[in-house]
Amino acid sequence: MKPEKISEAVVRRLPVYLRYLSELNSTDIQTVSSQELGRKLDLNPAQIRKDLAYFGDFGRKGVGYNVSYLIEKIRQILQLDQPRNVALVGTGNLGRALCNYNMKENVKIVAVFDSDPSKIGMTMNRLTVQPMSELQETVKEKDISIGIITVPAGEAQKVSDLFVSAGIRGILNFAPTVLRTPDGVRIHHTDFTADLLSLAYYMDNEDENVSDNDQG
Amino acid sequence: MKPEKISEAVVRRLPVYLRYLSELNSTDIQTVSSQELGRKLDLNPAQIRKDLAYFGDFGRKGVGYNVSYLIEKIRQILQLDQPRNVALVGTGNLGRALCNYNMKENVKIVAVFDSDPSKIGMTMNRLTVQPMSELQETVKEKDISIGIITVPAGEAQKVSDLFVSAGIRGILNFAPTVLRTPDGVRIHHTDFTADLLSLAYYMDNEDENVSDNDQG
DNA sequence: TAGATTGTTAATCGATTAACAATC
DNA sequence: TAGATTGTTAATCGATTAACAATC
Numbered sequence: 001m002k003p004e005k006i007s008e009a010v011v012r013r014l015p016v017y018l019r020y021l022s023e024l025n026s027t028d029i030q031t032v033s034s035q036e037l038g039r040k041l042d043l044n045p046a047q048i049r050k051d052l053a054y055f056g057d058f059g060r061k062g063v064g065y066n067v068s069y070l071i072e073k074i075r076q077i078l079q080l081d082q083p084r085n086v087a088l089v090g091t092g093n094l095g096r097a098l099c100n101y102n103m104k105e106n107v108k109i110v111a112v113f114d115s116d117p118s119k120i121g122m123t124m125n126r127l128t129v130q131p132m133s134e135l136q137e138t139v140k141e142k143d144i145s146i147g148i149i150t151v152p153a154g155e156a157q158k159v160s161d162l163f164v165s166a167g168i169r170g171i172l173n174f175a176p177t178v179l180r181t182p183d184g185v186r187i188h189h190t191d192f193t194a195d196l197l198s199l200a201y202y203m204d205n206e207d208e209n210v211s212d213n214d215q216g
Numbered sequence: 217m218k219p220e221k222i223s224e225a226v227v228r229r230l231p232v233y234l235r236y237l238s239e240l241n242s243t244d245i246q247t248v249s250s251q252e253l254g255r256k257l258d259l260n261p262a263q264i265r266k267d268l269a270y271f272g273d274f275g276r277k278g279v280g281y282n283v284s285y286l287i288e289k290i291r292q293i294l295q296l297d298q299p300r301n302v303a304l305v306g307t308g309n310l311g312r313a314l315c316n317y318n319m320k321e322n323v324k325i326v327a328v329f330d331s332d333p334s335k336i337g338m339t340m341n342r343l344t345v346q347p348m349s350e351l352q353e354t355v356k357e358k359d360i361s362i363g364i365i366t367v368p369a370g371e372a373q374k375v376s377d378l379f380v381s382a383g384i385r386g387i388l389n390f391a392p393t394v395l396r397t398p399d400g401v402r403i404h405h406t407d408f409t410a411d412l413l414s415l416a417y418y419m420d421n422e423d424e425n426v427s428d429n430d431q432g
Numbered sequence: 433t434a435g436a437t438t439g440t441t442a443a444t445c446g447a448t449t450a451a452c453a454a455t456c
Numbered sequence: 457t458a459g460a461t462t463g464t465t466a467a468t469c470g471a472t473t474a475a476c477a478a479t480c
Contacts, residue, residue, distance in 0.1 A: 007446075007447070008414075009446095009447070009448095010447090011414050011417045011418075012410060012411075012414045014413075014414065014417070015407075015409065015410040015413035015414055016394070016407070016410055018413070019392060019393075019409070019410075020394075033460085033461060033462090034461075034462075035461080040394070041394050042394055042396065044448065044449060044450095045449095045461095046448080046449055046450070046451090047447090047448060047449070049461090049462065049463065049464090050448085050449090050463080050464080052462095052463090053462085053463055053464075057462085057463070058462095059461075059462050059463080060455090060456060060461080060462070061454065061455045061456045061460080061461055061462040061463080062455065062456035062459075062460045062461050062462075063456060063460080063461070063462085064460090064461065064462080065462090077417065078413055078414070078416050078417045079416050079417060079419060079420065080413065080416055084416050084419070086412075092313070093309070093312055093313030093316050093317075094310075094313040094317075096309055096313070097308070097309030097310040097312070097313045098408075100309050101309075101310075103409065103412070103413075105413055107412060107413065107416060145419050145420070146412070146415055146416070146419065148412075169418075169419060170415040170416070170418060170419050171415075172408065172411055172412050172415060174408075176235060177235075178232070178236075178256070178257050178258055180258065186415060186418045188411040188412070188414070188415050190406060190408045190411050191231075191232070192314075192388065192390075192406045193231065193235070193319065194228060194231040194232055194235075195228075195388055195404040195406050196302075196319070196323060196362070196364075196388050196404070197230075197231035197234070197294055197296065197319075197321055197323065198224075198227050198228045198230065198231055198294070198404070199362055199386040199387075199388060199402060199404050200294050200295050200296055200300050200323060200362070200386070201227045201230070201293065201294045201295060202227075202385075202386060202402045203295060203300070203361050203362065203385060203386050204295065204361070204385075223470075223471070225470095225471070225472095226471090249436085249437065249438090250437075250438075251437080260472065260473060260474095261437095261473095262472080262473055262474070262475090263471090263472060263473070265437090265438065265439065265440090266439080266440080266472085266473090268438095268439090269438085269439050269440075273438085273439070274438095275437075275438050275439080276437080276438075276479090276480060277436080277437055277438040277439080277478065277479045277480045278435075278436045278437050278438075278479065278480035279436080279437070279438085279480060280436090280437065280438080281438090435480105436479100436480085437478105437479090437480085438477105438478085438479080438480090439476105439477095439478085439479105440475100440476090440477090440478100441474105441475085441476090441477100442473105442474085442475080442476105443472105443473085443474070443475090444471100444472080444473070444474085445470105445471085445472070445473085446469105446470090446471080446472090447468100447469085447470080447471090448467105448468080448469070448470090449466105449467085449468070449469085450465100450466085450467070450468085451464100451465085451466080451467090452463105452464090452465090452466100453462105453463095453464090453465100454461105454462085454463085454464100455460100455461090455462080455463105456459105456460085456461085456462090
């Protein structure tokens with residue numbers, strides 16, 4: 001509705017809303033209030049209303065939000081109303097796990113790559129593992145806009161650079177290392193090592209910091 | 217140094233510091249400044265100094281931080297100077313990937329569980345898959361303090377409840393769903409579906425939001 | 433000493449929450 | 457109409473960054 005800059009935190013919550021709304025949609029519930037959403041998703045209702053209001057007036061006063069309408073709107077906002085093709089590099093355990101993962105939304109891994117010659121030609125979830133040399137061409141051919149990195153830390157920057165020079169503007173990095181990319185390329189870092197190690201901090205501190213949990 | 221409450225964001229950065237410091241430690245570099253750390257990790261140097269200063273005076277004015285000393289200190293803060301045992305539930309692709317993952321720090325998966333009878337008895341990275349019925353006992357026996365959830369969304373809350381009633385106070389959740397836990401139980405949610413879908417938002421918005429990248 | 437860099441305070445920035453008029 | 461709930465503004469809260477005295 002307003003030409004305001006949307007914060008990252010807001011955008012990051014949209015898929016969370018979408019996921020629960022999709023769940024609701026498969027029941028016979030057709031309307032949901034920010035309060036109900038907040039209770040279920042452990043978020044402040046005002047925050048949810050504010051998040052959604054950045055993008056439009058999706059609700060009805062005194063009533064709430066229509067579930068399937070809101071789903072449609074959030075899909076549009078996230079650009080999930082059009083198919084989005086993804087390339088994955090690194091066919092280790094994690095890469096394989098992700099390939100088999102059912103994203104449900106319009107996002108699909110359509111090509112997988114590995115630098116290890118012994119992996120080339122293997123099949124992973126109906127995709128044939130390709131050599132890195134084919135990355136650039138395949139990205140164009142298959143209209144790939146997002147890259148996933150599941151290689152060891154030491155190779156991740158190299159892969160990232162390749163992605164960038166192939167024209168990819170969004171990267172999801174699972175390697176435990178900080179990547180540097182030029183402006184205009186967006187990196188999301190799934191750093192579960194850090195998630196796990198930081199969890200250790202809170203253990204046995206029985207006195208302090210035990211009062212709340214969040215899912216950040 | 218001061219009995220101040222430490223924010224989650226600060227704690228979450230400690231493993232990131234630790235990781236790069238360990239890298240430095242395997243070179244012959246013995247001292248590092250907040251500026252160098254900031255450049256490498258894409259963080260503001262003032263933030264790094266402030267983060268570390270919450271826990272003590274680890275640096276030397278005009279010099280910087282001694283790498284191996286800082287490593288030792290951060291390990292202590294994160295309680296990684298003592299071994300920490302972890303249980304994992306869900307032996308799908310992702311669970312298997314995590315089992316084979318080398319954490320490097322003192323955190324180790326020491327037991328894996330699955331509710332699917334056909335999985336029981338399988339071996340995963342030298343561990344035998346156990347039935348859920350053995351969870352409570354094994355948690356006590358092996359002094360497990362952290363649980364990892366890699367089951368489908370629909371089963372995650374059930375597993376979480378089991379963990380909690382077994383006395384676990386820290387959970388790393390990979391299932392794409394929000395878990396509710398009692399106060400005192402800490403949940404970190406690795407939600408890569410949301411990471412990926414939110415990435416789509418920024419694609420092709422060639423005009424806006426292209427200026428910076430972060431690794432949140 | 434001169435240059436560098438910390439630890440820390442103050443200033444800024446941004447995100448969350450409360451409150452409420454509008455209205456279904 | 458009465459009750460409920462949105463959209464939005466204002467207040468609060470918290471985190472990041474700038475600046476600088478202390479000091480190696």
